[in-house]
Amino acid sequence: MSVARIAVVAGDGIGTEVTAQARKVIDAVLPGVDYNEYDLGARLYNRTGEVLPASIQTELAGHDAILLGAIGDPSVPPGILERGLLLKLRFDFDQYVNLRPSKLWPGTTSPLAGVKAGEIDMVVVREGTEGLYVGAGGVLHKDTHAEIATEESLNTRHGVERVIRDAFERAQRRDRRHLTWVHKTNVLTHAGNLWSRTFAAVAAEYPEVTTEYQHIDAASMFMVSNPQRYDVIVTDNLFGDILTDIAAAVTGGIGMAASGSVNPERKYPSTFEPVHGSAPDIAGKGIADPAAAILSAALLLEHLGKHAEAARVTEAVAAEVASRTPGAPLRTAEVGDRVAAAL
């Protein structure tokens, strides 16, 4: 019997290259994983016009997790692969916890003056199945002067409560036990009020976790002026999208940014992928940094309950990155080899 069944969607551009390293590292720490490869992304779309055939989606559902590289190519109009694959998986597989740790690792440099490795260490718990991402909206009187376009943000007590509870659980397990929730309650009063009441109700169950609230604009500013202050952050889908990219920027860019789109109940497979894109400009050259993909594999192992293995992978990546010679050219495969060898 296999220790885990993992669907591999390496995808476009550098996705293939970095995913190969992530697999190499998983194999080094957890032998016996069953992989099934799925060729989804720009190639399939350009060949067939399909993004996620129903039969493939059914097959994906039979896995313990999905390891994803990167999706996207200039040949495909914006939105098609994002909505048809990435967001469809998040919604159909009820991946309501979008997990994005940000850490300033030794060997990496923050663009912020005076901020030292180790000082930034946060995880953003972004809601993954609601808000403005639901696709509700439309257009009326298109291409006339009377045209109107709407986008609707849908937020349920069910959806808000479960992601807030997940964030409290994570905060509870961390040293600082601090949870910041971010919204825009002074403008988005309806959704903000639902978040506010729900947060207060769940907070009562976690007396050991200290909490604070910030508006998204203030949080975006603090993310630059004082990112050290954050431990765990919970926020909605769109605010989380923005905040996690600022968090990635202040920890030295998306080179180390891992993410998981998680269904905590494991009723459906969760997806793990680097935050970076397919980077067509450097694809095929073997120079993409696989650190974020490998760290995403560590999140995958963690999700499957392989805590020790996950910790070892994370440490090995950290050590590899810390040992790099500044300015020296990076080879994708060599990074994977070094991390795997260290395990």
Next chain:
Amino acid sequence: MSVARIAVVAGDGIGTEVTAQARKVIDAVLPGVDYNEYDLGARLYNRTGEVLPASIQTELAGHDAILLGAIGDPSVPPGILERGLLLKLRFDFDQYVNLRPSKLWPGTTSPLAGVKAGEIDMVVVREGTEGLYVGAGGVLHKDTHAEIATEESLNTRHGVERVIRDAFERAQRRDRRHLTWVHKTNVLTHAGNLWSRTFAAVAAEYPEVTTEYQHIDAASMFMVSNPQRYDVIVTDNLFGDILTDIAAAVTGGIGMAASGSVNPERKYPSTFEPVHGSAPDIAGKGIADPAAAILSAALLLEHLGKHAEAARVTEAVAAEVASRTPGAPLRTAEVGDRVAAAL
């Protein structure tokens, strides 16, 4: 006859202190302005429960511009003064251009390593009367497990086109003539598509302006990794709220961040105010930095067609800030005196 009729809403906390300096400076550069003071904000609300009495709003409408200090106090629940005063003025007075310049001035320090004064110089043109700020939405099944809360973003061709045209006009008048538009077209496909088609149509009228598009998450990241790249940015109400706070952060915080909520046709008065809040913690001590308030007064003068006066005020503020002794205590009134004396 007075040279201009300005309504003064000094507001709460440090609002009174910094607004006094802004008036001092206006008087030094443009004698003969007629001021009318309106005591709006937390005090009025706590005394009467009213935020903006209709009769006052009618009086405000009779002015050429509104000079606003800061609104807000911990004694008032969040949202009341924001929606009832600041946002109400933006909507009722059709202030569709929310103007926010960000500059790294000599004498100020960016939190970004290696970024030098003069290198960041951008202006964000934020839409001010549409999007998620319209207040459309509601709550169903409140306080039950079936609760749902909605927020609706409304975007019209009318509203999107006029703010994009305004941004092109501003870009056209600047040295670099570069305009970036920011949205999230891959997720907010309906509104994104309206913005996209409208931007392309207006761009055809401005062949001298170079343009680019960025998703809000990418723009938030670039705002940290490379803010020097921006010249003019145009974006929607909520994205503009977030982006301008990141822009303020990378140019050293909100100490120098001025803003105008502008009705370009001057059919209604425009509001000019510092981006910072009422800062109750330092109110009444005479130590608040009035630079942002005075720079907002410069935007006001510019809007009234007093270009030379506006430029002189901006230069005087820049010189005053550059002449400050790092670490020396700041006195609100002395800053105003020095700037006024220089004019």
